[in-house]
Amino acid sequence: MTPTPINLSQKLSQFADQWSPKIIASYENCHFKLAKLQGDFVWHSHPESDEAFFVLRGRLRIDFREGAVTLEEGEMLVVPKGVEHKPFAETECHVLLLDRAGVVNTGDASENDLTESDCDWI
Amino acid sequence: MTPTPINLSQKLSQFADQWSPKIIASYENCHFKLAKLQGDFVWHSHPESDEAFFVLRGRLRIDFREGAVTLEEGEMLVVPKGVEHKPFAETECHVLLLDRAGVVNTGDASENDLTESDCDWI
Numbered sequence: 001m002t003p004t005p006i007n008l009s010q011k012l013s014q015f016a017d018q019w020s021p022k023i024i025a026s027y028e029n030c031h032f033k034l035a036k037l038q039g040d041f042v043w044h045s046h047p048e049s050d051e052a053f054f055v056l057r058g059r060l061r062i063d064f065r066e067g068a069v070t071l072e073e074g075e076m077l078v079v080p081k082g083v084e085h086k087p088f089a090e091t092e093c094h095v096l097l098l099d100r101a102g103v104v105n106t107g108d109a110s111e112n113d114l115t116e117s118d119c120d121w122i
Numbered sequence: 123m124t125p126t127p128i129n130l131s132q133k134l135s136q137f138a139d140q141w142s143p144k145i146i147a148s149y150e151n152c153h154f155k156l157a158k159l160q161g162d163f164v165w166h167s168h169p170e171s172d173e174a175f176f177v178l179r180g181r182l183r184i185d186f187r188e189g190a191v192t193l194e195e196g197e198m199l200v201v202p203k204g205v206e207h208k209p210f211a212e213t214e215c216h217v218l219l220l221d222r223a224g225v226v227n228t229g230d231a232s233e234n235d236l237t238e239s240d241c242d243w244i
Contacts, residue, residue: 003184008196028171052149077125
């Protein structure tokens with residue numbers, strides 16, 4: 001079967017909810033996901049999985065215990081497994097994420113209103 | 123240590139050679155790589171590794187044995203392990219790739235002029 005191209009803008013137009021990643025592709029034992037982020041997330045880490053962020057639109061600040069970094073459009077960053085981080089976006093930001101399949105967005109933090117333990121495919 | 127943002131445009135400005143992927147980040151046992159592609163590549167597959175293509179600039183056609191697909195800017199596709207494919211770009215195209223670390227660009231094809239068995243980091 002011929003693989004199907006995935007148009008990220010078209011996929012992004014299919015949802016509006018923030019902090020709720022949607023799966024768009026499988027890669028090995030991982031998932032590429034799209035998310036719309038705005039405001040403050042919670043401190044957490046993913047003990048078993050690296051997490052890649054690629055900013056498609058807007059600006060994303062990621063706080064680490066040793067300092068914050070800001071990702072502009074067209075910038076990416078890999079958060080190594082086990083490293084505590086807290087994303088923040090002043091205005092809505094669109095990101096492409098790569099996580100191990102089944103990873104929960106709030107990682108090792110206590111379950112809270114932002115927790116999405118079962119991402120939808122779009 | 124705080125992870126460093128990676129600016130893809132800035133990284134792309136650091137090299138000009140085509141069909142010679144450069145590593146920009148580690149993710150689990152994989153590498154994110156940037157490449158500039160133009161013309162015809164060779165038929166090959168990667169028996170042990172999925173391969174993701176994300177088009178940053180230009181247009182990339184990927185031929186499969188059952189048909190071709192064309193990726194425009196902002197589109198991505200995952201070629202599952204073992205699936206034969208042949209990239210082609212009429213004019214220079216810039217892509218973000220994700221491969222298992224150590225994967226050779228020409229995969230299972232006989233070593234040829236395009237083979238890069240040891241990608242550089244930039």
